[in-house]
Amino acid sequence: MTDRIHATYLIETAADPAGAVAVMAGEQSSGTFMKLPGETDALRERSGARIERIEPLESTDAPSLPGAMASGNGVYARATVELSWPLENIGPSLPNLMATVAGNLFELKQFSGLKILDIDLPAPFFERYSGPKFGIDGTRKLSGVHDRPLLGTIVKPSVGLDVAGTAALVDTLCAAGLDFIKDDELQANGSFCPFEDRARAVMDVINRHADRSGSKAMYAFNITGDLDEMRRHHDLVLELGGTCVMVSLNSVGIVGMVEIAGHSQLPVHAHRNGWGYLSRSPALGWSYIAWQKIWRLAGADHMHVNGLRNKFCESDDSVMASARACLTPMSTDHPCLVMPVFSSGQTVHQVAETFSGLGSNDLIHAAGGGIVGHPDGVAAGVSAMREAWEAARLGISAPARAADHPDLARALEFYRP
Amino acid sequence: MTDRIHATYLIETAADPAGAVAVMAGEQSSGTFMKLPGETDALRERSGARIERIEPLESTDAPSLPGAMASGNGVYARATVELSWPLENIGPSLPNLMATVAGNLFELKQFSGLKILDIDLPAPFFERYSGPKFGIDGTRKLSGVHDRPLLGTIVKPSVGLDVAGTAALVDTLCAAGLDFIKDDELQANGSFCPFEDRARAVMDVINRHADRSGSKAMYAFNITGDLDEMRRHHDLVLELGGTCVMVSLNSVGIVGMVEIAGHSQLPVHAHRNGWGYLSRSPALGWSYIAWQKIWRLAGADHMHVNGLRNKFCESDDSVMASARACLTPMSTDHPCLVMPVFSSGQTVHQVAETFSGLGSNDLIHAAGGGIVGHPDGVAAGVSAMREAWEAARLGISAPARAADHPDLARALEFYRP
Numbered sequence: 001m002t003d004r005i006h007a008t009y010l011i012e013t014a015a016d017p018a019g020a021v022a023v024m025a026g027e028q029s030s031g032t033f034m035k036l037p038g039e040t041d042a043l044r045e046r047s048g049a050r051i052e053r054i055e056p057l058e059s060t061d062a063p064s065l066p067g068a069m070a071s072g073n074g075v076y077a078r079a080t081v082e083l084s085w086p087l088e089n090i091g092p093s094l095p096n097l098m099a100t101v102a103g104n105l106f107e108l109k110q111f112s113g114l115k116i117l118d119i120d121l122p123a124p125f126f127e128r129y130s131g132p133k134f135g136i137d138g139t140r141k142l143s144g145v146h147d148r149p150l151l152g153t154i155v156k157p158s159v160g161l162d163v164a165g166t167a168a169l170v171d172t173l174c175a176a177g178l179d180f181i182k183d184d185e186l187q188a189n190g191s192f193c194p195f196e197d198r199a200r201a202v203m204d205v206i207n208r209h210a211d212r213s214g215s216k217a218m219y220a221f222n223i224t225g226d227l228d229e230m231r232r233h234h235d236l237v238l239e240l241g242g243t244c245v246m247v248s249l250n251s252v253g254i255v256g257m258v259e260i261a262g263h264s265q266l267p268v269h270a271h272r273n274g275w276g277y278l279s280r281s282p283a284l285g286w287s288y289i290a291w292q293k294i295w296r297l298a299g300a301d302h303m304h305v306n307g308l309r310n311k312f313c314e315s316d317d318s319v320m321a322s323a324r325a326c327l328t329p330m331s332t333d334h335p336c337l338v339m340p341v342f343s344s345g346q347t348v349h350q351v352a353e354t355f356s357g358l359g360s361n362d363l364i365h366a367a368g369g370g371i372v373g374h375p376d377g378v379a380a381g382v383s384a385m386r387e388a389w390e391a392a393r394l395g396i397s398a399p400a401r402a403a404d405h406p407d408l409a410r411a412l413e414f415y416r417p
Numbered sequence: 418m419t420d421r422i423h424a425t426y427l428i429e430t431a432a433d434p435a436g437a438v439a440v441m442a443g444e445q446s447s448g449t450f451m452k453l454p455g456e457t458d459a460l461r462e463r464s465g466a467r468i469e470r471i472e473p474l475e476s477t478d479a480p481s482l483p484g485a486m487a488s489g490n491g492v493y494a495r496a497t498v499e500l501s502w503p504l505e506n507i508g509p510s511l512p513n514l515m516a517t518v519a520g521n522l523f524e525l526k527q528f529s530g531l532k533i534l535d536i537d538l539p540a541p542f543f544e545r546y547s548g549p550k551f552g553i554d555g556t557r558k559l560s561g562v563h564d565r566p567l568l569g570t571i572v573k574p575s576v577g578l579d580v581a582g583t584a585a586l587v588d589t590l591c592a593a594g595l596d597f598i599k600d601d602e603l604q605a606n607g608s609f610c611p612f613e614d615r616a617r618a619v620m621d622v623i624n625r626h627a628d629r630s631g632s633k634a635m636y637a638f639n640i641t642g643d644l645d646e647m648r649r650h651h652d653l654v655l656e657l658g659g660t661c662v663m664v665s666l667n668s669v670g671i672v673g674m675v676e677i678a679g680h681s682q683l684p685v686h687a688h689r690n691g692w693g694y695l696s697r698s699p700a701l702g703w704s705y706i707a708w709q710k711i712w713r714l715a716g717a718d719h720m721h722v723n724g725l726r727n728k729f730c731e732s733d734d735s736v737m738a739s740a741r742a743c744l745t746p747m748s749t750d751h752p753c754l755v756m757p758v759f760s761s762g763q764t765v766h767q768v769a770e771t772f773s774g775l776g777s778n779d780l781i782h783a784a785g786g787g788i789v790g791h792p793d794g795v796a797a798g799v800s801a802m803r804e805a806w807e808a809a810r811l812g813i814s815a816p817a818r819a820a821d822h823p824d825l826a827r828a829l830e831f832y833r834p
Contacts, residue, residue, distance in 0.1 A: 094643075108729065186520070192463065252671065313484025314484065
């Protein structure tokens with residue numbers, strides 16, 4: 001914990017790194033591209049960004065991004081850089097944090113690469129923002145799932161089902177024993193499947209199954225929208241006995257998230273769609289380690305992290321680092337732990353490695369085809385996935401567990417490793 | 418105008434472009450990575466994304482981004498691609514538009530490059546969102562500046578001045594005749610320079626000069642913050658007789674912007690800091706042409722576009738394309754025109770080219786050192802910039818105009834072209 005705002009970056013520059021970082025620190029605080037009469041030593045001492053460290057990394061021979069100063073000797077230095085700012089510059093404000101740690105600096109001519117790797121926030125941020133209201137414990141309590149991941153799936157087709165079709169599918173999923181079901185992020189409040197009708201029909205099904213089985217599937221209704229609409233839809237879900245709402249972070253932004261999470265009496269399932277445009281260039285944008293802290297503090301309870309051997313471009317190392325970050329305390333007094341949500345091309349084959357990599361069962365494991373595509377049906381798919389996690393928990397291999405669990409045996413055989 | 422949602426992309430793929438685009442269209446609508454029983458022909462016909470066109474571009478021999486499928490023959494095809502979706506999938510919702518046109522697609526394994534180039538929205542979006550309340554006409558009316566750009570500057574040092582220091586600087590700037598002054602985006606509501614005290618002190622100065630000169634400088638107060646705080650600060654600025662508020666778009670997000678612009682009775686000056694992480698990779702993220710449409714519809718009145726020969730990495734062609742976009746109607750009935758804001762390393766030397774490139778005087782031209790650093794003082798700096806614009810308007814060269822305008826002559830000589 002610190003009393004200043006800290007941020008760590010990967011930089012790449014044709015210039016001397018120390019000089020380039022001085023420009024960066026100036027641009028993000030009291031300096032500009034020319035000397036200013038008002039920038040006194042006292043002012044700079046009070047408000048200037050401080051360079052905490054510059055750790056050289058291996059250099060490269062070509063610029064990662066165009067537009068920057070060219071290197072005279074063909075060398076582009078790379079380094080890890082940490083800056084800090086006095087909290088008093090902006091106060092404990094998440095929106096204003098953005099301009100300071102991730103504002104104009106990505107465009108500076110000094111840098112042919114610049115990525116924000118991490119942030120560290122002083123205590124007053126944790127007093128001003130509430131963080132997750134439910135987090136891991138609250139999600140387990142509401143779902144009644146303990147000692148294993150919540151096993152989930154996504155309503156598919158992502159968009160296009162009408163209300164009756166959605167409810168019929170949810171009926172099948174609840175009958176099969178899924179713990180968690182979510183709207184796809186493409187499913188919102190269009191006239192093909194209006195939110196209110198969908199929520200009523202889906203909750204009728206879920207409540208009926210809960211009355212029968214005693215356990216209520218947690219359904220993450222996508223309430224992403226304008227603020228009044230989000231509040232209204234949250235209130236409806238709450239009134240109908242629902243236990244989760246979903247929001248697309250890049251759609252609503254920080255102010256939208258702070259407002260709806262502040263209003264919410266249900267866990268907020270935070271979807272990261274659009275994450276690719278923030279992260280996919282290795283030399284530009286955001287690392288998930290930095291980014292997820294903002295949304296946890298803003299009130300997310302579940303955060304998407306992709307999955308091992310996913311259908312997208314992200315490496316397994318990156319996925320596991322993201323998930324571990326969600327389970328790493330942000331501060332001693334305010335850990336703000338959230339449930340990582342694994343999804344994308346998931347089957348029983350990723351379970352052992354997910355468990356060993358994370359060192360925890362505190363996650364939502366969502367699979368589409370990996371559960372509903374089981375050759376013996378959805379219930380067999382759920383059973384197979386549950387047994388794969390039980391094997392992991394017991395420290396035995398999935399094939400060993402499969403010896404007397406035929407659903408798991410079929411799944412291990414049916415899905416490609 | 419269309420009755421569907423359209424988006425245009427630059428793609429780069431090792432695969433056959435038609436096949437890769439089919440995956441993209443599926444991922445962003447009714448398909449997924451495996452065949453689904455529920456994805457009937459009727460459903461796909463109703464809700465599937467439609468491929469409107471694929472126009473091949475020159476291919477490349479190396480992937481722009483890592484993580485994608487590799488090419489067997491070393492060829493990475495590029496193309497311009499247009500998709501469309503039925504409005505009924507999501508309704509006229511700006512937040513939900515994001516997941517549809519800019520969601521998971523940036524991470525698909527098929528693409529070693531993917532950038533969103535443009536969007537085109539059907540009429541109901543313009544009924545649901547109000548767009549700029551002031552725009553160009555409202556800004557000119559409030560500022561009293563006609564037939565030329567608003568000449569502006571930014572309070573510098575960006576952060577670190579206290580309230581008295583800020584007011585003293587604004588006093589100098591008003592005395593010099595600036596039309597427009599703004600907080601830096603780093604200046605928020607920290608304890609070094611609390612918003613309320615700053616607003617009161619600055620508006621005291623501005624109102625005093627307005628009483629004297631008859632023209633009131635437009636000051637863009639940075640109200641970026643949590644929603645209640647933004648509303649409260651807007652209301653204070655309005656009460657004090659201020660004429661503009663500023664918001665950092667990437668800090669507040671779409672919901673924050675829709676809320677504060679809906680609430681605002683003053684022009685909203687929209688700052689794009691962070692734009693670099695969205696745009697700087699040529700093969701990833703957003704083009705400004707697409708991005709600015711979202712914020713105009715959400716209610717921005719002024720939009721930052723960088724400046725010619727700026728201190729950042731952006732090319733002049735890109736800057737002018739951005740600025741022209743701001744002055745291009747979004748629809749016949751709802752043009753949503755906004756004032757482009759040119760800034761970054763601006764002096765009298767960029768005026769002629771800015772005017773000829775834009776074909777309009779409808780802009781805010783903000784300069785720091787380019788005005789306040791004039792060797793004969795700030796008033797001479799304003800006078801020089803004004804005469805440079807008058808020369809452009811009259812169709813004569815700046816040196817010709819400088820013959821009997823010594824402030825301009827000094828500026829042309831002092832600043833490096």
